[in-house]
Amino acid sequence: MPNFLVETKIEHKISGVILGVVVLLAGIVIYSGWRLSVSRLDNLVSKEQPSDKGDEAKQMMVAEIIKSGDIGQCVKVQGLFINGIDYEAVCRSNIARNQAVKNLDPASCDQIDNALFSKDECKFGVTLSKALQTSDVSLCATLSEAERPKCQLGYWSEQAVAKNDIKLCANVAEASDQTKCQDQYYVKRLMVEPFAVDCGKLSETMRFYCQNYQTVMRSGKNCDDVSEIRLQAACRDYRAKK
Structure with a gap:
């Protein structure tokens, strides 16, 4: 485990229920729940006192490149491995992820190193956000077969709550997912x-x-x-x- 971890945070909003996905790209630590909205890179997180000041400086340099958003600058840390972690991949993956979120561009997720974070998970979050912002559920069809039903569930759950119309849950293909959509609707009502x-x-x-x-x-x-x-x-x- 490196002394410093580059943290990228994704949150997804579905029917007022919270799902947090925190990805420590250098440590590959992920936990998740129900809500899906996407946010950008936050900061550099120190887990313990660094044992090597040189490594700390290099990691800080990677963090600064990520903040700049210039993926071409990641070549400056080509060949930089600390505790077995490829920091050029960390750099490129974070910037690609941030660009995907900022521009609602799922194609940017293809530049992510799958060993650090799932490209499909990135595309799922960005596509769902775009579908909700444009009111276009057909965008879910562009996702992988595994992610498509989750996107449709997320979309119709959010729409049912936003429009106060539980009948919209009938648009979800799977009966079990329709039940989840209805539960999300009622939980939101309960909270208010x-x-x-x-x-x-x-x-x-x-x-x-x-x-x-x-x-x-x-x-x-x-x-x-x-x-x-x-x-x-x-x-x-x-x-x-x-």
Whole structure:
């Protein structure tokens, strides 16, 4: 594990439910959840005290090139390997990722080193963002077979919430994904209006969370008693406004 990691952060927004994807390109650490929106490179993250000041300076130089956005400058660190990590690839992959996000250009994802981060995941995030901004779900068809259904689910979930029309979930191809879309819609409603949702309309798993949430909200119990983390946060927000 290198002393400094170049961090790129992607977040996806689907129906008000949070999904964070944090990619430490030099360490390849990824965690994910439900919401998809994309943001640019944040900063250089220090995980421990550097043992080699020379390596630290080189890593800082890579970070500065990434900030410049000039992918041609990555050649300056050609052949730079620190702890087995190819920092030219880190440089190119970060800049390509940032350009893809900034320009809503999935083709830029092709310049990413797949060993650092999935090109398909990059294309998925950028394509979904573009589809939502242009209201064009047909863009999802340009993705790989594996990513296409997730893009369509994300699109129609967001549209159902934005237009307050759960019937839009019927546009999702798979029945199981239609259920997920409907759950996202109702969870969003719950977060805004705790008692406006009939929990019986949710899937079995989400029905439990819905009932638990409404019980806590009615009883005045501590929000820590809410089992689902998003609804727990919604509980605190709702009471803070009262």
